[in-house]
Amino acid sequence: MVTMAKKKVVDEECCYYGGVGGDGNGYSGVDADGRATELRPLALSSPHTQAFHLAWLSLFACFFAAFAAPPILPALRPALVLSPSDAPAAAVGSLAATLVGRLAMGPACDLLGPRRASGAASLLTALALAVTAATASSPAGFVALRFVAGLSLANFVANQHWMSGIFAPSAVGLANAVAAGWANVGSAAAQVVMPLAYELVLRVGVPITVAWRVTYLLPCALLITTGLAVLAFPYDLPHSGGGGGAGGKTAKRRRSFWKVVRGGVGNYRAWVLALTYGYCYGVELIMENVAADFFRKRFHLPMEAAGAAAACFGAMNAVARPAGGVASDAVATRFGMQGRLWVLWAVQTAGAALCVLVGRMGAAEAPSLAATMAVMVACAAFVQAASGLTFGIVPFVSKRSLGVVSGMTASGGAVGAIVTNRLFFSGSQYTVEEAISLTGAASLLCTLPLALVHFPRHGGMLCGPTTAVGDASAAADDDDYEDDADDDDYMLLK
Numbered sequence: 189m190v191t192m193a194k195k196k197v198v199d200e201e202c203c204y205y206g207g208v209g210g211d212g213n214g215y216s217g218v219d220a221d222g223r224a225t226e227l228r229p230l231a232l233s234s235p236h237t238q239a240f241h242l243a244w245l246s247l248f249a250c251f252f253a254a255f256a257a258p259p260i261l262p263a264l265r266p267a268l269v270l271s272p273s274d275a276p277a278a279a280v281g282s283l284a285a286t287l288v289g290r291l292a293m294g295p296a297c298d299l300l301g302p303r304r305a306s307g308a309a310s311l312l313t314a315l316a317l318a319v320t321a322a323t324a325s326s327p328a329g330f331v332a333l334r335f336v337a338g339l340s341l342a343n344f345v346a347n348q349h350w351m352s353g354i355f356a357p358s359a360v361g362l363a364n365a366v367a368a369g370w371a372n373v374g375s376a377a378a379q380v381v382m383p384l385a386y387e388l389v390l391r392v393g394v395p396i397t398v399a400w401r402v403t404y405l406l407p408c409a410l411l412i413t414t415g416l417a418v419l420a421f422p423y424d425l426p427h428s429g430g431g432g433g434a435g436g437k438t439a440k441r442r443r444s445f446w447k448v449v450r451g452g453v454g455n456y457r458a459w460v461l462a463l464t465y466g467y468c469y470g471v472e473l474i475m476e477n478v479a480a481d482f483f484r485k486r487f488h489l490p491m492e493a494a495g496a497a498a499a500c501f502g503a504m505n506a507v508a509r510p511a512g513g514v515a516s517d518a519v520a521t522r523f524g525m526q527g528r529l530w531v532l533w534a535v536q537t538a539g540a541a542l543c544v545l546v547g548r549m550g551a552a553e554a555p556s557l558a559a560t561m562a563v564m565v566a567c568a569a570f571v572q573a574a575s576g577l578t579f580g581i582v583p584f585v586s587k588r589s590l591g592v593v594s595g596m597t598a599s600g601g602a603v604g605a606i607v608t609n610r611l612f613f614s615g616s617q618y619t620v621e622e623a624i625s626l627t628g629a630a631s632l633l634c635t636l637p638l639a640l641v642h643f644p645r646h647g648g649m650l651c652g653p654t655t656a657v658g659d660a661s662a663a664a665d666d667d668d669y670e671d672d673a674d675d676d677d678y679m680l681l682k
Contacts, residue, residue: 223356227363235423236354239303242421244367246306246414247347250340251374252381253317253407254282255502257334259379259480259495260386263400264330274327276614279477280606281331282338286473287602289342294595297349298448302591303418306346310415313340314408321404340411341602345595347371352583352590358517361528361580365513369505369576375476376502379495381406387492452592457585460637461578461597466604467631468536468574471543473605474627475501475568478613482620486550487557500561504568511569512576525584525646529638532577533649536635539570543628551621575601584643604634 217225224236231237257264261275268274289309296305316336324333348364355363385406389399452458479498483489489497512535519527546567549560578597585593608630612623642648 219356221356223354224359224363225356226359227355227366229366239350239354239421240363240367242414242418243306243347243350244371246310246418247343247368247371248374248377249310249407249410249414250313250343251372251502252378252410253313253340254286254337255375255378255476256337256382256404256407257330258477259382259491259498260400260403261481262484262491263386263396267397267400268324268326268330270327270330273614274330275481276609277327278331278334280609280614282334282477283473283602283606283609285335285338286341287599287606289339290345290595290599290602292595293342293345294349294452294591294593295449297346297591297594298589302346302350302353303421303423306343306350307415307419309343309346310340310411310418313337314411314415317404317411318408321401321408337407344368344371345591345598348579348582348594348598349591352594357583360583361516361520361576362510362513364579364583365516365576366510368579369507369509369513369572372472372505372509372572373503376499376505378407379476379480379499379502383492383495448589449592451586451589452596455586455589455593457641457643458593458596460641461582461585461593462600462603464532464536464600464635464638465575465578465597466600466602466607467634468539468571468578469598469601470604470608471539471571471627471631472501472568472575473601474608474613475564475624477605477609478620478624479564482550482624483557486555486621487560497557497561500565501568504565505572508569508572509576512573512578513580515573516577516580520580525581525643526649526652528577528581529641529649532574532581533635533638535570535577536574537632539567539574540628540631540635542567542570543631544625545628547621547623547625547628550624551619581641584646 217228218236219225224234227240228234228237229240232241257278258275261270264270293305293309313336316339317333320329320333320336324330347367351363351367352360382403386399386403389402390396394402476498479501480494483497484491484494487494487497515531515535516528519531523530542563546560546564549555549563579594582594582597583590608627611630612618612626613620618626639649642651642654644654647653
């Protein structure tokens with residue numbers, strides 16, 4: 189009976205995503221495993237498109253919540269009696285929470301499925317955020333507020349895991365990049381909306397000591413709405429055919445939890461991508477935490493104007509990160525994995541150089557606001573495109589341990605931001621402008637290890653493949669697919 193029940197669920201899910209071997213419900217562009225071979229954001233009748241929109245909207249709410257505090261920091265300082273050192277400490281707390289959450293989310297996605305893990309994380313974070321906002325009354329409460337909000341960014345792992353499961357290799361780079369890029373705009377939305385919402389709450393007569401708490405109901409409401417919507421969606425991932433065999437594979441994967449973990453942790457490519465992601469997405473996290481304060485202090489802008497200026501960095505995610513995904517898939521059609529790696533290195537190096545330039549321009553005696561913003565936007569474009577390019581490679585590291593690899597890489601972004609914050613932005617050793625330039629220099633150095641990444645069947649930056657595509661030993665080396673030979677097609681890049 190249990191086997192029959194599992195078979196029924198798998199068959200229903202397979203049918204929902206388009207069926208095995210084609211588009212059983214009339215959806216075109218679906219491969220034999222029910223995965224979409226192209227991203228069509230306007231095809232709202234397609235379940236792949238529905239899942240795509242739910243995934244990015246849910247993560248959008250998480251980014252909004254995680255970066256809700258920096259734009260209203262002038263209001264939080266007197267309310268919570270914050271000293272100059274409390275804001276950097278809270279930023280580290282937020283990044284640490286992101287790190288912990290993303291490390292935990294990887295195995296959770298592999299065991300529970302990305303949809304359930306994502307929805308549960310959003311709801312739990314919303315509850316904790318509401319309680320913390322209602323009770324915070326000191327610098328410690330502010331650190332707790334940012335820590336809880338930072339936990340929501342664990343949903344990034346679920347977002348990328350979900351997209352990697354429902355889109356075929358020909359579209360996975362673009363799908364991952366667009367879903368993450370549009371979601372990252374939530375940080376820019378927070379920079380603009382939170383100050384305006386705070387002013388609106390004050391105008392309706394709410395006392396100044398309570399106004400910021402009421403304003404925090406907005407990110408809580410977004411998290412609850414999107415979390416419930418994700419949980420209401422019927423299914424996680426398409427399954428290839430085989431009825432009972434699919435059920436058996438699911439049970440086998442559940443029994444091999446530690447094998448899944450080892451498959452990710454033991455893969456050196458995952459560690460290299462985690463390092464490089466720490467200095468593309470990590471740079472973005474740093475800039476989104478300090479940009480509003482940078483514009484307020486260096487250019488003497490009011491809270492609303494500084495938030496709007498800082499939003500230009502996060503807003504670039506709408507186009508830059510998807511552009512990275514497009515570039516990754518485009519170069520792969522001609523140059524394979526070698527092309528993906530070279531483009532990632534080139535784009536991230538350019539972003540790092542522009543980050544150095546932003547700091548140097550801000551340190552000038554009479555800095556130009558327009559010129560500084562222009563260079564910052566260019567820096568954002570390259571840094572965020574590099575993030576999209578990174579997750580154009582991640583799905584090819586290990587399918588069986590995809591959640592773990594995604595979690596490791598995504599956590600690398602938080603680790604990079606934490607280390608950078610502690611080295612350059614904490615204390616008074618460096619000015620903010622100097623710290624931004626040093627962040628760019630660190631990114632230049634940490635991009636170099638990409639040259640070490642090599643796939644036996646697909647090559648690396650400096651050399652081509654060392655074994656044939658059909659070589660079973662190469663398959664094992666690329667992905668440890670001793671028991672997942674039927675999934676081997678996922679590793680094909682062309």
